[in-house]
Amino acid sequence: MTGLVAQLTSRISFCAAHRLYREDFSEEYNRELYGPCTTDHGHNYVIEATVSGRIDPETGMVLNLVQLERFLHEEIFEHVDHRHLNRDVPFLKGVIPTAENLAVIFWQRLVGRLVPFKGARMHCLRVQEMPGSEVCYFGEA
Amino acid sequence: MTGLVAQLTSRISFCAAHRLYREDFSEEYNRELYGPCTTDHGHNYVIEATVSGRIDPETGMVLNLVQLERFLHEEIFEHVDHRHLNRDVPFLKGVIPTAENLAVIFWQRLVGRLVPFKGARMHCLRVQEMPGSEVCYFGEA
Amino acid sequence: MTGLVAQLTSRISFCAAHRLYREDFSEEYNRELYGPCTTDHGHNYVIEATVSGRIDPETGMVLNLVQLERFLHEEIFEHVDHRHLNRDVPFLKGVIPTAENLAVIFWQRLVGRLVPFKGARMHCLRVQEMPGSEVCYFGEA
Amino acid sequence: MTGLVAQLTSRISFCAAHRLYREDFSEEYNRELYGPCTTDHGHNYVIEATVSGRIDPETGMVLNLVQLERFLHEEIFEHVDHRHLNRDVPFLKGVIPTAENLAVIFWQRLVGRLVPFKGARMHCLRVQEMPGSEVCYFGEA
Amino acid sequence: MTGLVAQLTSRISFCAAHRLYREDFSEEYNRELYGPCTTDHGHNYVIEATVSGRIDPETGMVLNLVQLERFLHEEIFEHVDHRHLNRDVPFLKGVIPTAENLAVIFWQRLVGRLVPFKGARMHCLRVQEMPGSEVCYFGEA
Amino acid sequence: MTGLVAQLTSRISFCAAHRLYREDFSEEYNRELYGPCTTDHGHNYVIEATVSGRIDPETGMVLNLVQLERFLHEEIFEHVDHRHLNRDVPFLKGVIPTAENLAVIFWQRLVGRLVPFKGARMHCLRVQEMPGSEVCYFGEA
Numbered sequence: 081m082t083g084l085v086a087q088l089t090s091r092i093s094f095c096a097a098h099r100l101y102r103e104d105f106s107e108e109y110n111r112e113l114y115g116p117c118t119t120d121h122g123h124n125y126v127i128e129a130t131v132s133g134r135i136d137p138e139t140g141m142v143l144n145l146v147q148l149e150r151f152l153h154e155e156i157f158e159h160v161d162h163r164h165l166n167r168d169v170p171f172l173k174g175v176i177p178t179a180e181n182l183a184v185i186f187w188q189r190l191v192g193r194l195v196p197f198k199g200a201r202m203h204c205l206r207v208q209e210m211p212g213s214e215v216c217y218f219g220e221a
Numbered sequence: 222m223t224g225l226v227a228q229l230t231s232r233i234s235f236c237a238a239h240r241l242y243r244e245d246f247s248e249e250y251n252r253e254l255y256g257p258c259t260t261d262h263g264h265n266y267v268i269e270a271t272v273s274g275r276i277d278p279e280t281g282m283v284l285n286l287v288q289l290e291r292f293l294h295e296e297i298f299e300h301v302d303h304r305h306l307n308r309d310v311p312f313l314k315g316v317i318p319t320a321e322n323l324a325v326i327f328w329q330r331l332v333g334r335l336v337p338f339k340g341a342r343m344h345c346l347r348v349q350e351m352p353g354s355e356v357c358y359f360g361e362a
Numbered sequence: 363m364t365g366l367v368a369q370l371t372s373r374i375s376f377c378a379a380h381r382l383y384r385e386d387f388s389e390e391y392n393r394e395l396y397g398p399c400t401t402d403h404g405h406n407y408v409i410e411a412t413v414s415g416r417i418d419p420e421t422g423m424v425l426n427l428v429q430l431e432r433f434l435h436e437e438i439f440e441h442v443d444h445r446h447l448n449r450d451v452p453f454l455k456g457v458i459p460t461a462e463n464l465a466v467i468f469w470q471r472l473v474g475r476l477v478p479f480k481g482a483r484m485h486c487l488r489v490q491e492m493p494g495s496e497v498c499y500f501g502e503a
Numbered sequence: 504m505t506g507l508v509a510q511l512t513s514r515i516s517f518c519a520a521h522r523l524y525r526e527d528f529s530e531e532y533n534r535e536l537y538g539p540c541t542t543d544h545g546h547n548y549v550i551e552a553t554v555s556g557r558i559d560p561e562t563g564m565v566l567n568l569v570q571l572e573r574f575l576h577e578e579i580f581e582h583v584d585h586r587h588l589n590r591d592v593p594f595l596k597g598v599i600p601t602a603e604n605l606a607v608i609f610w611q612r613l614v615g616r617l618v619p620f621k622g623a624r625m626h627c628l629r630v631q632e633m634p635g636s637e638v639c640y641f642g643e644a
Numbered sequence: 645m646t647g648l649v650a651q652l653t654s655r656i657s658f659c660a661a662h663r664l665y666r667e668d669f670s671e672e673y674n675r676e677l678y679g680p681c682t683t684d685h686g687h688n689y690v691i692e693a694t695v696s697g698r699i700d701p702e703t704g705m706v707l708n709l710v711q712l713e714r715f716l717h718e719e720i721f722e723h724v725d726h727r728h729l730n731r732d733v734p735f736l737k738g739v740i741p742t743a744e745n746l747a748v749i750f751w752q753r754l755v756g757r758l759v760p761f762k763g764a765r766m767h768c769l770r771v772q773e774m775p776g777s778e779v780c781y782f783g784e785a
Numbered sequence: 786m787t788g789l790v791a792q793l794t795s796r797i798s799f800c801a802a803h804r805l806y807r808e809d810f811s812e813e814y815n816r817e818l819y820g821p822c823t824t825d826h827g828h829n830y831v832i833e834a835t836v837s838g839r840i841d842p843e844t845g846m847v848l849n850l851v852q853l854e855r856f857l858h859e860e861i862f863e864h865v866d867h868r869h870l871n872r873d874v875p876f877l878k879g880v881i882p883t884a885e886n887l888a889v890i891f892w893q894r895l896v897g898r899l900v901p902f903k904g905a906r907m908h909c910l911r912v913q914e915m916p917g918s919e920v921c922y923f924g925e926a
Contacts, residue, residue: 086889089921098263119303119309120305121236121302122263140883141883144818148918161257176562180558212515214512226503228498230497231494287398357650359651367782367785369782375634402590403585424744426678427777428679431777599845604845636793637794638791640789661825661869680867684802684872684873685800686802688916726821726824726826727825775829
């Protein structure tokens with residue numbers, strides 16, 4: 081089993097408040113764009129990071145899953161859990177906290193942590209707001 | 222099958238923001254009591270109402286489950302979904318929105334809807350904030 | 363740990379079609395009672411049997427869970443899976459297949475299997491039609 | 504974040520009856536092909552539509568998830584929920600309602616709704632009949 | 645809302661190996677009692693503790709759910725996670741690790757932690773070995 | 786619908802014990818590599834096989850899902866359920882049972898069963914050890 085490639089996925093959850101609203105848009109246009117999401121509400125977000133890489137024939141692992149979970153905690157959970165995403169998170173300043181934007185920004189925060197792992201790279205960052213809806217970002221094409 | 226008793230459970234979910242904080246307590250005491258919950262955050266709440274009643278031998282039902290789900294929507298969902306529980310819900314004014322307090326108040330709102338159903342009564346109101354923690358209220362002893 | 367009491371729960375799933383409709387009721391009254399359920403549809407039913415009994419101090423078990431699951435298969439699954447509950451199941455002949463009626467009848471089929479197990483008795487039979495709604499029967503009061 | 508691409512997924516559930524049986528095949532050949540599925544039974548189907556598109560830098564969204572869910576309701580749910588898929592659904596006339604065929608036909612119904620959304624296109628249509636089995640269709644190669 | 649009673653439930657998961665086998669029983673009798681469980685295998689156990697108590701009208705809580713989760717971690721998780729339950733856990737020495745016996749022993753470990761909380765008491769300790777089977781212990785009658 | 790391609794997924798679960806430890810590595814290096822997994826523990830593993838193939842226009846199926854589930858049982862479940870993966874499974878002799886290695890070996894066992902199905906091929910083999918972590922293998926590039 082030399083040089084085989086696999087994907088690893090680690091999943092965490094955090095609780096946060098948010099709203100979708102742009103101050104430079106009218107009340108009506110905000111309503112039209114974001115529907116019921118213009119007012120303060122919240123979610124148990126589920127975040128899933130998938131890393132692609134070669135299985136090290138010596139250890140039988142791409143990357144230790146405990147390590148990947150630690151990156152998710154340090155780069156995401158510690159900054160957003162029990163926060164209001166529009167106000168309390170420095171790296172989200174000025175960003176409309178849609179699931180799409182969160183996916184892109186969380187991806188960017190994680191990607192640097194994988195640099196030391198030769199042959200491993202971010203494949204997908206998934207953001208689930210509710211059991212019935214989610215967004216997946218695969219990096220810049 | 223005359224006169225047999227069964228329990229029916231209906232489950233809905235809503236998204237809301239909240240915080241646990243009493244203005245008349247010090248910052249320190251709030252922290253001590255409510256830990257990380259003193260700041261704005263949110264949940265995908267799951268609410269479960271269980272009704273106990275006789276199975277009508279003619280219809281084979283205690284109560285139509287669609288009807289029970291409608292009561293949950295009208296009495297709970299429409300008032301709390303996409304809201305901030307500390308500020309936007311008239312019937313929660315002045316209440317610390319802990320899971321326990323929500324369970325008691327949601328129970329009180331539903332109980333009146335069951336009056337027309339002879340032999341049916343509220344058995345339990347469950348509030349789940351996160352997959353790993355929930356509160357169940359069974360009415361006044 | 364002599365003489366302690368515990369509850370065991372075993373869960374199975376089956377796929378069946380059904381409708382809620384009484385030939386001796388008018389079309390309108392059927393609609394009023396059963397709403398959208400008057401026409402043929404189906405579910406992945408989940409059935410849960412809970413047995414209460416003394417923990418045998420020698421074996422550390424109330425009843426082997428594998429055995430309880432076998433009873434659920436033999437008394438329920440084999441007769442209803444991939445069937446139309448209104449037409450294909452002899453022991454449901456003439457019964458409106460509401461979740462309540464299924465709970466009572468499944469209970470009655472299982473209860474005989476527990477007779478050889480001294481100190482064990484059926485506590486609850488749960489029928490879930492969909493993730494958001496279920497019925498629980500506890501036997502005759 | 505200009506011009507980044509993401510995938511959105513929306514999930515709904517419906518309850519329907521079906522059977523897998525071709526009148527022009529013998530009883531034996533039907534059994535051989537479709538096993539226990541030749542007789543009437545039913546499922547809580549879960550349908551998942553995944554749309555791929557550019558994140559609009561102004562709104563931070565590919566498409567409003569509420570809108571995608573509405574398409575799923577109007578094109579799928581309203582036509583199949585509480586129906587018998589072999590008999591009651593005009594657009595399934597003459598189709599063996601396997602999960603594969605449902606995936607293709609549901610895809611075709613949704614794809615037209617995405618035309619007004621420049622840069623968005625259907626990526627995947629998933630049909631789950633039971634928790635342990637599902638089919639995914641990605642359109643014509 | 646003075647003096648109202650509610651139940652709180654907190655849930656944790658741990659990964660452990662175990663087998664059901666008594667050295668003083670014959671190989672055949674072990675097989676007869678424990679079926680496929682006589683050999684080493686393992687589970688992602690889910691443990692659920694339910695506490696019953698008065699809702700403090702000042703705080704709106706029976707007990708802080710974070711605190712209850714901490715008791716579960718300190719009394720259970722830290723001792724059993726990533727262990728072999730037959731060999732590596734001092735407080736399980738000489739105990740056949742059936743779900744029933746685990747429920748009784750985990751209950752006994754938690755009950756002491758609730759002494760300082762006047763009006764709160766253990767109501768139920770649930771042990772789930774697999775999604776389809778679980779045991780619930782309610783203390784000595 | 787001639788010549789359309791779809792993916793089928795079938796999912797099974799088994800209970801097994803394992804540890805991550807190489808005898809030719811020092812205790813310290815094992816700890817560094819595998820963290821808490823160096824000691825005996827276990828999981829309710831979930832295995833998911835995804836097959837890609839043409840939808841047969843006559844049967845409306847790629848492959849009967851019951852058949853795919855049977856392959857999972859015969860090639861995987863029967864050999865690993867209620868076993869210790871480091872000691873009791875001949876085809877895992879000498880393999881560190883990481884999720885990555887299990888995914889590769891389970892893939893290799895299944896791939897032969899698909900040879901008779903012209904146009905069908907293995908797409909993905911997923912191994913989930915716990916709800917929050919999983920590995921996916923797509924075959925040799």
